[in-house]
Amino acid sequence: MMEDEYYYDVVVVGGGNAGLCAAQAALDLGASVAVLEKAPRDERGGNSALTGHMRFPYDSVDDLAVLMDDPNQDDLAVIHDRLPRRSKEDLWDEVMRTTAGKADKDLLTTHVNNAYPTIMWLRGKGHAWLPNVAATAGNTTQMAGRGYKLQERHYRNVERSGGQLHYETSMTEILVNSRGEVDGVRAIAPEGFRTIRAKAVILACGGFEANPEMRAKYLGAGWDTVKNRGVPYNTGDGINAALAVGAMPFGSFTSCHASPQDIERPAYTLPSSVPNGGVRTSRYAYPYSIMVNLEGTRFVDEASDVRGRTYAKMGWSVRAQTGGVAYQLFDAKARRFGLLEDYDRNNATGVTASSLDELAKKTGLDPEKVRATVTAYNAAIQPGKLDPNPFGLDGKRTNGLAIDKSNYSISIDEGPFEAYGVCCAITFTFGGLLVDAKTAQVQHTAGRAIPGLYTAGEMLGGLWHGNYPSGSGMMAGAVFGRIAGEHAARTAAANA
Structure with missing residues (x-):
């Protein structure tokens, strides 16, 4: 029996934000x-459906207001007080700061220069943003309906524009003439193998975070x-298929985005959980806590920088501890500052006690060690104004500890x-593939472009190394997805 065969100008592999931006642009x-989506229809959208932000430059809150259907002036005033602008230079510096200067400069130039124009392009497609004034916010805005609704709008737009969606369809091979x-x-x-012919292919099917074998191979024991x-669908299929046709690997294969999550979180998350009352398991109030391991001791500077520039590496520090777990400790002041509201909304796994000894016992920690850790921490806090602004550092630090805390040092004594x-x-x-920064065309190990092959999203290597600023992946996915789609469409037209 012959395989089913389909013909298109452009085929996009992956139905996340990057893939759908590419499809729409084409x-x-x-x-x-x-668009080939590995997941069934009810689980479509990839990791993009589970997030909430894009990080982009803006010159004033007026640049944010035009993205909102009904801007709340009080919330905009809060944003103005916290972070009135983020220039292109600021965004460049943030990425270089979080990646220790290792971000590819050509890719970053394209990213920074195209971020806000891409946001306005998305606005023109019916997407909207809301102010984000949460006490532990990583960005000043969030997408209306978060990532799930963004993806639903993306899918609706692509279908209305004539795009064909193939669900439960996993790419196994890139075809080369x-x-x-x-x-x-x-x-x-589900019906068997099929061949999808196209004049250009865009790979946007994620990294290898859901593949245990590849995680151990590249990230370590x-x-x-x-x-x-x-989602459980990003298993490195696109990367492996591209390498098989000579694509050049690029970027940091030995690092990843890994953050502190609820100790009872499930093994993975499905997009269908979002409209069905699913809770978010991120636990990002840690800069205002002290974190202790099972030995009852601190092991990291919880506030070396603002939350949005540390959370993607903080999971590495937690994983390195005994059992791969830790505890975030707070006192009553965290409630007064409103720092735990997100934990309450999302049923965070925790315990409350009237004394530190009781708290330690409830968590299975040694009360004496926890008490000693907290006492030393409190004594080491230096004078200065405490200001838990999620977008600014207050310099309220400790001094003299084995690991000092650089900011937001709130005593734990109440x-x-x-x-x-x-x-x-x-x-x-x-880690991902090497591309031409201006076209998103994949490059061959022989030092030339691979005709007809483009990539975007997590598969594009070179931007992130060791750490990552909050919301940047979604923004880069949109920027390079749009670029890939436009250039793939032009390639198809030239070969018509």
Whole structure:
């Protein structure tokens, strides 16, 4: 029996934010487009459906207000007080700061220069944003309806524009003709194998965060058992298929986005959980806590920088502890500052006690060691104004500890006391493919472009190394997805 065969100008592999931005951009230029989504329809959207932010530059809150259907002036005033602008230079510096200067400069230039224009392009497609004034916010805005609704709007737009969606369809092979040109993919669907011919292929099917074998291979021992914050479908299929046709690997294959998550979180998260009352398991109030391991001792500077520039590496520190777990400790002041509201909304796993000894016993920790850790911490806090602004550092630090805390040093001396258990969970991997920064075209190990092959999203290597600023992956996915879609459509038109 012959395989089913389909023909399109452009085929996009992956139905996350990057893939759907690519599909929409190609459709806008008149290309016929297919999107292959590995997940069933009810679980479509990838990790993008589980997030909430895009990080982009803006010159004033007026640049944010135009993104909102009904801007709340009080909330905009809060944003103005916290972070009135983020210039292109600020965004560049943030990425270089979090990646220790290792971000590819050409990719970063494209990212920074195209971020806000891409946001306005999305606005023109019916997407909207809301102010984000939460006490532990990582960004000043969030997408209306968060990532789940963004993805639903993306899918609706692509379908209305004529895009064809193939669910439960996993790419197994990139097809290359005798001239070395990519001319389609082979995929497996519930009915069997099928061939999808195209003049250009865009890979946007995520990293290898859901593949235990690849995690252990690239990230190291123990990473095969780490929980996955995202969907179970990102298993490195696109990366492996691209490497098989000579694509050049690029970026940091030995690092990833890994953050502190609820100690009882599930092994992975499905998009269908969002409209069905699913809770978010991120536990991001840690800069205002002290974190202790099972030995009852601190092991990291909880506030070396603002939360949005540390959370993606903080999971690494947690994973390195005994049992791969830790506890975030707070006292009554955290409640007065409103720092635990997100924990309450999302049923965080924790305990409350009237004394530190009782708190330690409830968590299974040694009361004497916890008491000694907290006493030393309190004594080491230096004079200065405490200002838990999620976008600014207050310099309220400790001095003289084995590991000092650099900011937001809130004493822990007023009951009731609270402790929240956290583990490490991976969100996405940083290693990917080398591309031309202006076109998103994949490059060959021989030093030339691979005709007809493009990539975007988690598969694009070189931007993130060791750490990552909050919301940047979604923004980069939109920027390079749009670029890939436009150039793939032009390639298809030139080969018509």
